[in-house]
Amino acid sequence: MMSDTEKMKDSISVKVASADKKRVEAIFDELGLSLSTAINIFIKKSIAEGGLPFEVKDPFYSEANQAELNRRFKKMDSNQ
Numbered sequence: 001m002m003s004d005t006e007k008m009k010d011s012i013s014v015k016v017a018s019a020d021k022k023r024v025e026a027i028f029d030e031l032g033l034s035l036s037t038a039i040n041i042f043i044k045k046s047i048a049e050g051g052l053p054f055e056v057k058d059p060f061y062s063e064a065n066q067a068e069l070n071r072r073f074k075k076m077d078s079n080q
Helices: 018-030 035-049 063-079
Strands: none
Touching: 018 035
C-alpha cells in the first residue's frame, strides 16, 4: 500500500535541447532507466547530499589551464 507521501506527486517541466534529451534518454535507456526515474534519482541524491551530488567546475579554473595562463603571463612579463 502507498504511503501519503508516495501518493503526493508534482510535475516538473524543464526546457532542454532536443538533441540533449535524445542523447541522455539513450544513456539512461542503456542503464534500464527512464528519464523520469533518472531525474528522481538525481533529486533524491541531492536531498541526501544537501546540494548537488557532484562537484560543479568551470574548466577555466582547472589546474592545467591556470598553469598555462601563468606561463603565458610570465612570458609576457619577461618580454616587456
